[in-house]
Amino acid sequence: MGYQNIYGRIVYPVTTDVGQKDYYEHLNYWHVYYQNTNKLAIPTRDDTLEYLQLKAEEGKLCFCQDKESKSKYRKLELYETQYDWRPEKTGDNKFVGLISPTGEQLLPNCFADVFTQFDAINNKPDFIPVSNGEAWALVSLSIRPIMMTDFRYNAIVPERWGRSLFFVQDKATMKWGAMSVLSPCIKINDKHTFGLIKLETVMPPIADEIYEDELITDESPTFFFMTRSGDRIGILTDFGYSDIIYDSYETDNAKCSFRLIRHDRKRARRADYWHPDGKDLYLNRCRKHICR
Numbered sequence: 001m002g003y004q005n006i007y008g009r010i011v012y013p014v015t016t017d018v019g020q021k022d023y024y025e026h027l028n029y030w031h032v033y034y035q036n037t038n039k040l041a042i043p044t045r046d047d048t049l050e051y052l053q054l055k056a057e058e059g060k061l062c063f064c065q066d067k068e069s070k071s072k073y074r075k076l077e078l079y080e081t082q083y084d085w086r087p088e089k090t091g092d093n094k095f096v097g098l099i100s101p102t103g104e105q106l107l108p109n110c111f112a113d114v115f116t117q118f119d120a121i122n123n124k125p126d127f128i129p130v131s132n133g134e135a136w137a138l139v140s141l142s143i144r145p146i147m148m149t150d151f152r153y154n155a156i157v158p159e160r161w162g163r164s165l166f167f168v169q170d171k172a173t174m175k176w177g178a179m180s181v182l183s184p185c186i187k188i189n190d191k192h193t194f195g196l197i198k199l200e201t202v203m204p205p206i207a208d209e210i211y212e213d214e215l216i217t218d219e220s221p222t223f224f225f226m227t228r229s230g231d232r233i234g235i236l237t238d239f240g241y242s243d244i245i246y247d248s249y250e251t252d253n254a255k256c257s258f259r260l261i262r263h264d265r266k267r268a269r270r271a272d273y274w275h276p277d278g279k280d281l282y283l284n285r286c287r288k289h290i291c292r
Helices: 017-022 045-056 067-082 281-287
Strands: 004-006 009-013 088-091 096-099 105-111 127-131 136-140 153-158 165-170 176-188 191-194 198-207 209-216 221-229 232-237 248-252 257-261 269-272
Touching: 009 017, 045 067, 088 105, 105 127, 136 153, 165 198, 176 209, 198 221, 198 232, 232 248, 232 257
Parallel strands: none
Antiparallel strands: 004 009, 009 209, 088 096, 096 105, 127 136, 153 165, 165 176, 176 191, 176 198, 209 221, 221 232, 248 257, 257 269
16 A cells, blocks of 8 residues: 655555555455565355354463464464455345355345445454445444444545544535544443444544554554645544644654644644644543543
């Protein structure tokens, strides 16, 4: 996947026409190291059954040191890193559904198109983009699929790592926004539990394009996004967004913070990953009783 240098940042296009075509290109190759060029193998029915059996024994295989257990664990790692477990479309040209590698019907054959770029066994998302031939919407992958939005988007691009964000393009304005997967926290008999998973708008459709960027932390990269409108830019994270009014930004990787810079202002605005607009969004979320 090709990166671009935009406003002094090395970023990956997400919502551009080119970006949408290769944003998930890394999913086609072995999951063993970066920039791998070995194609994933397509599992047979026997492979699938053996993999599921090994997966069920994973907890035990991790701690056993006998030769047979080690062999099984190596085979499990091979299945997880070198095989393609994404679902496939079913149906015909007009009535499309979704089926998992194990043969489970994930979505009925009632759509014009269905998004397939995710791992149906290891990383099954809560919601999936579907099309009626004219627009896109989000549908749940529950036992009984439920439409979560109307067919009102020109395109939907799920964030490729945690898949907690969906980038949605408004059909009327052709601007991009973002929606997030949230689980409401409910208190029952003095105990807290999660309610039904739902969608929340993180950023309204205000961006011309969105690009993937990252903070290099000690543990692992923390991904965030550059938003652009005209010649101005902003930032977007799981926790909110800044106005798209800045000329550039600088990052402090250790603190996961930003300096949002406008050339017509003497002082840059301070923000961080959890408060991308510089305001205390955490308190706002606490008031809404939302658990991340």
